[in-house]
Amino acid sequence: MFKKMFKKTAFAGPAALVVLVAVVVLSAMADSTMQPLPASAPAGEFSARRALDHLREFAAEPRPIGSPAGDRARDYLVGRLRAEGLQVEVQRAVGARPASGLATFGQVDNIVGRLPGTDPTGTVLIAAHYDSAAMGPGASDDGAAVAAMIETVRALRTGTGLRNDVVLLMSDGEEDGVLGAEAFVRRHPLGRAGGVLLNWEARGVRGPSLMFETSRNNARLVETFADAVPAPRGDSSMVEMYRLLPNNTDFTPLTGAGFTGMNFAYIRGSSLYHTAADSVANLDPGSLQHHGSTMLALTRALGGADLRTLTSDHDVTYFRALGVMITYPGTAVPPLAALAVLAVAGLVVLGRVRRLLTLPRLAVATVSAVLPLLASVAMAQGLWELLVGLRPEYDTMGGLLHRPQAFEAAIAVMSALAVLCWYLPLRRRLGPAALSAAVLVWTAGLGALCAWFAPGAAFLFTLPALLGALGALAASVTGAPAWVRAVATTLGPVTAAAVLPSLAWNAFDGMGLALGGVGALVLALFWLGVAPLVEPFRLGRAVPLTAAGLALALVGAGLAVDGFDAERPRRTHLAYVMDADTRVAHWASADPEPAGWTRRYVSARAVDGLPPGYARGSLWTGPAPAIRADGPRVVVSSYDGGTLTMRVTAGRGARSVTLRLDRPITWAGVSAGRFGQAGVQVTGTRTGTWPSEIRFRGIPSQGVRVTVRLSPAERVRVIAISESDGLSAVPGFVPRPPGLVAATREDGDLVAVTRGYTLRRGSHGEGVAEGAQ
Numbered sequence: 001m002f003k004k005m006f007k008k009t010a011f012a013g014p015a016a017l018v019v020l021v022a023v024v025v026l027s028a029m030a031d032s033t034m035q036p037l038p039a040s041a042p043a044g045e046f047s048a049r050r051a052l053d054h055l056r057e058f059a060a061e062p063r064p065i066g067s068p069a070g071d072r073a074r075d076y077l078v079g080r081l082r083a084e085g086l087q088v089e090v091q092r093a094v095g096a097r098p099a100s101g102l103a104t105f106g107q108v109d110n111i112v113g114r115l116p117g118t119d120p121t122g123t124v125l126i127a128a129h130y131d132s133a134a135m136g137p138g139a140s141d142d143g144a145a146v147a148a149m150i151e152t153v154r155a156l157r158t159g160t161g162l163r164n165d166v167v168l169l170m171s172d173g174e175e176d177g178v179l180g181a182e183a184f185v186r187r188h189p190l191g192r193a194g195g196v197l198l199n200w201e202a203r204g205v206r207g208p209s210l211m212f213e214t215s216r217n218n219a220r221l222v223e224t225f226a227d228a229v230p231a232p233r234g235d236s237s238m239v240e241m242y243r244l245l246p247n248n249t250d251f252t253p254l255t256g257a258g259f260t261g262m263n264f265a266y267i268r269g270s271s272l273y274h275t276a277a278d279s280v281a282n283l284d285p286g287s288l289q290h291h292g293s294t295m296l297a298l299t300r301a302l303g304g305a306d307l308r309t310l311t312s313d314h315d316v317t318y319f320r321a322l323g324v325m326i327t328y329p330g331t332a333v334p335p336l337a338a339l340a341v342l343a344v345a346g347l348v349v350l351g352r353v354r355r356l357l358t359l360p361r362l363a364v365a366t367v368s369a370v371l372p373l374l375a376s377v378a379m380a381q382g383l384w385e386l387l388v389g390l391r392p393e394y395d396t397m398g399g400l401l402h403r404p405q406a407f408e409a410a411i412a413v414m415s416a417l418a419v420l421c422w423y424l425p426l427r428r429r430l431g432p433a434a435l436s437a438a439v440l441v442w443t444a445g446l447g448a449l450c451a452w453f454a455p456g457a458a459f460l461f462t463l464p465a466l467l468g469a470l471g472a473l474a475a476s477v478t479g480a481p482a483w484v485r486a487v488a489t490t491l492g493p494v495t496a497a498a499v500l501p502s503l504a505w506n507a508f509d510g511m512g513l514a515l516g517g518v519g520a521l522v523l524a525l526f527w528l529g530v531a532p533l534v535e536p537f538r539l540g541r542a543v544p545l546t547a548a549g550l551a552l553a554l555v556g557a558g559l560a561v562d563g564f565d566a567e568r569p570r571r572t573h574l575a576y577v578m579d580a581d582t583r584v585a586h587w588a589s590a591d592p593e594p595a596g597w598t599r600r601y602v603s604a605r606a607v608d609g610l611p612p613g614y615a616r617g618s619l620w621t622g623p624a625p626a627i628r629a630d631g632p633r634v635v636v637s638s639y640d641g642g643t644l645t646m647r648v649t650a651g652r653g654a655r656s657v658t659l660r661l662d663r664p665i666t667w668a669g670v671s672a673g674r675f676g677q678a679g680v681q682v683t684g685t686r687t688g689t690w691p692s693e694i695r696f697r698g699i700p701s702q703g704v705r706v707t708v709r710l711s712p713a714e715r716v717r718v719i720a721i722s723e724s725d726g727l728s729a730v731p732g733f734v735p736r737p738p739g740l741v742a743a744t745r746e747d748g749d750l751v752a753v754t755r756g757y758t759l760r761r762g763s764h765g766e767g768v769a770e771g772a773q
Contacts, residue, residue, distance in 0.1 A: 016490045016533045023322070023497040030323035031502055033208045033266070034231055034293060036285035043158045046296045048289035051144075051151040054080060055288075056280055059143035064134040065106050065173040066655045066698020067725065073130055074109050077146065077170055084153045086113035086168070093187045094672050095172075095179025100684035103668035105704075106179040106697035107675050111170035112190065115153065118161045122307035123195030124299060125167045125259060126152070127181070127250050129174030133274040134725055135742040135749065139283045140266075141273060145200030146170055148292035155296055162303030167195075171250055176697045181250035185257035187676065196221070196302050196310060197261025199251040200291060203510065205277075206284035207268030209291045210234040210506075213242045213251060215260040219312035219329060225262060226318065226325045228301035229294050234264075235319035236456030237503060244454075260310070264294065267509045271400040276741040277569055317459050321498040333458050337451035340444040340462045343469035348437050350476060356433035365430050365438035372418040373524050379414045380520035383407065383555065384513050390559065392593035393570050396743050399514025402568035406558030408508050410551045411520050417547040419527040420534075424544070427535070436472070436532040440465050440492070443529060460499055464529055468492020493530040500526040566738040572598045573743035576624055576730050577752045579611040580631035585624040586610055590745055594620055597740055611754040613660040613690050613719030625731045631753040632657050632720035637705075641761040642712045648696070649703035651753065653729075654722035656697045660690040662717040663710045668694050671705040679707075690719070715760045724751040 036048035058073040074090065081088045091110040096103070111130065128145035132138025149168050156162065167190055173179030185191035197215075211234035214221055218239075226232055251263040266287045272278050302310075318327040351357040387407070388394050394401065401407070427435055447462030471492060475485035500522055507519040564570040572595045578585035586609055587601035594602055602622040607615035609623075630651030637645040650657040669679030685691030696704055710716065727733045727749060736742075742749040 015486065016493065019490060020493060020497045020530060020533070023494055024501050026322055027498050027502050028505075030320060031208060031233065033206070033284065033286040034290045036289040044155055046148070046151055046155055046289065046292035048285045048292060050154070051147040051288055051292055052280065052285065054150050055139060055143050055147040055283075058130070059132070059137050059139045059147075059280060061137050062134055062725070063130070063132045063138065064655070064697075064725065065108065065131050065176055065179065070109075070131055070172070074111060074172075077111055077130060077150070080150050081111070081113040081153065081168065084150070084157055086115050086153065088113045091184065091188050092675050093183035094670060094676050094678040095177075095181075095183035096670075096678035096680045097177035097179060097182060098680035098682050101664065101682065101686035101691055102693045102695070103665070103680050103682050104177040104179070104695045104697070105670045105678060106173040106176050107672055107700060108172035108180040108183050108698070110172055110180045110184055110188070111168075112184075112188065113153075113168040113170075114190075115156070115162070115166040117164040117166070117303070119163050120165045121163065123165045123167055123190065123193055124302045124307075125169060125190075125195050125197045125254070125261070126200075126295065126299060127169040127171060127197060127254060128200040129171045129180060129250060131172050131175055131180075133175050133744070135274055135744060136276040136278040137280075138278055139280045140202040140205045140278050140287070142174070142201055144202060144283060144288045145291055148200065148288060148295050151292055152296045152299060156299065156303075162300070164303050164305070164307060166299060166303055173697065174250055176695075178248060178250050178253055179697070181253045183678070185253050186678070191254075191257060194258040196307055197251065197254050197259035198295065198298055199249060199254065199261060199263045200295065201249050201263065201265040203265055203267045203270050203273055205269035205272050205282045206287050207266040207509065208233040209264050209266050209287065209294050210238065211262050211264050212238040213263035214239050214315075215255045217260075217312045217314055218262075219314055219316045220310040221260060221262055222316045222318050222327060224301055224305070224310070225298065226327055228297045230297060231290065231293070232325050233290070233320070236315070236317045237319070237460055238506065240454035240456040262298075264291065266290070267506070270509060270512065271397060271402045271568070273400065274744040275569070275571065277567075315456060317456055319459055319499060330455050333451045333455040333462070336466060337444075337448045337458055337462045340447050340466035340469065343466055343473065344437070344440045344444045347440065347469045347472055350473065351433045351437055357431060357437060358434070361430040361434040362437055362441075365426065365434045366441050368422065368426065369438050369442050369528060372422040372528065373521060375418040376415040376520040376524035377517035379418065380411045380516035383411065383414070384516055387513070393564070393591075393595070395592045396571040396573065397512075398744070399512025399516070401513060401562055402564075403562040404508065404513055404558070406554045406561060407513055408505070408519070410554035410558065411516055412504075412523050413547055413551040413554060415520050415523040416527045417544055417551065419524060419531050420544050420547065423531045423534070432532060432535045439528045439531065440469055443468070443525070446525070460503065461525075463499075464492045464496040467495050468529070490533070493533055496526050496529040500529075564739055569739050569741040570595060571743040572736070572740050573745050573748045574598055574601060574727065575747050575750050575752060576727055577610055577614050577754065578624070578626060578629065580629065580753050580755045583626045584609065585626045587622045587624045588614075589620040590617060591620065591743070595740060597734075597736055600734065611719065612717075612756055614721065614752065614754060616688050616690075627730055627751070629653075629722075629751070629753045632722040632755055634659075634718060634720050634755070634757050636759055636763045639716070639759050639761060639763045641714060643707065643709050644716065644759065645705065645707045647703055648706050648720065650699045650722040654724045654753070655699070656695065656723040657699050658721040658723065659694040659706065660719040660721070661692040661694075661708070661710070662690055663692060663713055665692040665694075665708045665710045667709040669707045670696060672700055673702060675700065715758060718757045718759060719754055720757070721752050721754045725749065727751060
């Protein structure tokens with residue numbers, strides 16, 4: 001690492017770079033999925049081909065909560081589980097979820113199957129949701145996991161009975177706010193019994209099945225995962241990051257109810273997530289195989305274990321390096337972080353004693369190292385803004401592009417360029433020793449910071465810093481042969497190469513290029529760690545210029561390759577909105593630049609004609625023909641100025657209803673006849689002039705009773721919106737051509753019919769229509 005050492009081991013530079021490339025490639029290869037097994041596979045094994053037969057039966061069409069397709073999927077799945085000998089029931093209930101200014105409810109049909117154990121010590125709960133987003137058939141999200149559950153049960157039934165009870169929860173309403181899982185834990189006895197949970201999801205159509213989330217104190221769970229699963233994937237840094245994000249799945253309410261467990265998903269090919277292209281044809285059978293093989297192995301292991309012994313009082317760090325799963329207890333994280341800091345401090349002292357660096361130079365190098373990090377993030381985000389400027393349709397993709405590899409490679413090159421532009425000028429002024437030590441100071445400092453705030457992610461920095469500092473110390477103070485010292489100096493960079501690039505690619509897969517700065521930051525940290533290895537080379541201005549040219553060429557290649565076609569479609573948003581009071585209708589689109597097909601319906605950026613409560617955000621609109629529709633109805637039972645009770649119906653053919661109120665609400669509750677009732681606290685407000693919103697998905701034809709509490713007022717305005725899937729009922733509508741699919745906005749591809757009401761204290765009956773005032 002230090003200058004004299006490099007003079008003696010100049011050959012280490014090329015060899016070290018070759019080793020780094022090999023480590024990155026091998027790590028990528030080891031992060032692969034599994035080969036799908038054929039239908040002829042042994043009966044006791046999981047076969048993706050057998051599972052695909054089930055998937056084709058129920059995942060050929062969108063099946064959102066309350067839809068006829070959802071009913072057909074429910075009936076098929078119930079029949080298959082009963083055919084496998086399980087005790088099956090359909091839990092019909094109302095699920096609920098609060099958010100800021102929003103209360104969401106839904107009528108759910110959860111499928112609960114039970115396989116009794118021979119001598120149970122607890123319950124193993126396998127969970128996945130069978131509903132899909134309204135925009136697509138959800139073959140991956142989450143049909144693949146549901147099909148894997150059927151094949152897993154079949155394989156389990158070929159062997160001897162398991163010790164523990166196995167419960168299968170195929171939940172409903174996950175896409176609208178984990179409504180089915182919430183109803184399960186609130187209303188079903190098994191939802192409150194606790195046990196070990198295995199939850200399965202997808203945020204793409206391919207890639208390895210990653211264990212990306214666990215409950216707290218996961219030591220014994222991770223031990224079981226690492227020992228039982230044939231191809232374990234995932235690491236504890238993903239667990240830490242997911243805990244910081246606002247996202248949730250069924251895992252959240254289930255673990256909140258007392259289950260301990262693990263959450264799995266594959267995330268590659270996320271540009272097809274929640275679209276019509278999330279189909280069986282686009283699903284990678286290897287991902288289904290990985291899901292199912294992991295599910296079967298863990299169910300067997302946990303089904304035969306004494307679940308009472310799985311409790312622990314700490315988390316563990318776990319990650320894969322060159323195909324090997326490495327784990328160590330959370331109690332080791334602070335000492336390792338401290339050792340890394342001490343090792344780096346010792347290296348700095350040695351460099352100071354040998355006059356290879358001075359503390360002022362080290363301080364300048366350390367402080368200035370933030371510049372390439374910030375530059376990398378800025379260039380990545382700037383690239384996204386450039387791409388959206390060149391292709392506005394990218395904005396509808398949410399940063400999840402079909403073929404982003406060239407753009408991701410450009411970000412990697414730009415991050416390397418930023419580091420080179422920092423390293424090359426300063427190595428002459430400050431010396432390579434100061435720069436190398438500054439890199440280790442940053443890495444050790446980040447490791448110490450993570451050890452405090454996100455222990456599961458500390459290994460990303462602590463281990464490269466510790467091994468890098470120890471290797472440099474060993475190379476500097478021992479009389480070992482030159483090649484041994486060369487190997488020692490590469491320990492830190494090789495460790496970084498084994499963990500950081502794969503984290504960056506996961507960030508790109510999971511967050512997309514709209515948040516490409518996250519992956520760029522990780523890559524910049526990696527390049528900082530390996531920058532000292534270029535010291536033996538005589539690098540001039542030609543290298544940064546070449547890197548800049550390469551980045552530009554990669555961006556150009558990305559634009560040439562990442563087009564839209566029938567297999568990789570463009571997204572476009574379109575909705576139909578009609579004011580039932582005035583019978584004035586409009587088309588609406590939130591696309592920044594609508595596609596040619598969409599422009600058949602919208603022509604101008606204007607929201608003046610839209611019904612009150614619907615004109616939110618920047619929209620393209622155009623006139624539309626009125627349709628025959630019952631529309632929603634709100635009949636007031638009572639309004640005393642602080643509590644409002646009403647009967648709400650959506651109208652014939654409508655699947656959902658939304659109520660927008662012009663006053664903040666603090667509590668909302670619904671009653672849906674024989675499906676039960678639910679209520680939630682609501683805090684905060686929505687943006688705009690309509691601070692509160694209540695949604696009911698899968699509304700019964702007879703309607704629901706809604707009660708809300710709000711701040712006392714003489715009057716409240718309510719906009720009721722009924723929502724029906726699809727636009728084919730509108731006269732003159734022409735379906736999208738190949739290469740276009742519905743955008744993932746929740747109000748897209750809907751026929752929305754609105755009515756406005758002004759309710760005054762003491763109101764009864766239907767109130768006063770806004771259009772009549």
